[in-house]
Amino acid sequence: MQILDDNKTKGVLTTKSIAAQTTDITHVTLDDEGDWQFLGDGDFDASDLLILPLGQIIELDKTLGTLPNIRRKETYIRKKKSAKWQKL
Numbered sequence: 001m002q003i004l005d006d007n008k009t010k011g012v013l014t015t016k017s018i019a020a021q022t023t024d025i026t027h028v029t030l031d032d033e034g035d036w037q038f039l040g041d042g043d044f045d046a047s048d049l050l051i052l053p054l055g056q057i058i059e060l061d062k063t064l065g066t067l068p069n070i071r072r073k074e075t076y077i078r079k080k081k082s083a084k085w086q087k088l
Helices: 053-062 062-066
Strands: 011-015 027-030 035-040 049-053 074-075
Touching: 011 053, 035 053, 049 053, 053 062
Parallel strands: 011 035
Antiparallel strands: 011 049, 027 035, 027 074
């Protein structure tokens, strides 16, 4: 699935630090149920997680539009925001 083709109001899992733009998105997963996860490097716990609309995540990081077509159960990673996405 192309990320830009999905429902922009759909809730996605991320962290508070990504929402605050203090951490870059370095891991993107489309799970087996079709739900997105946008995570960064480093440790976090359940209290750091939150749900945001997909459209808001795309606004926070326009480079997400460069992700290739992602299938369920796939994860893409990168080392930093300016790096290319690679399938894990």
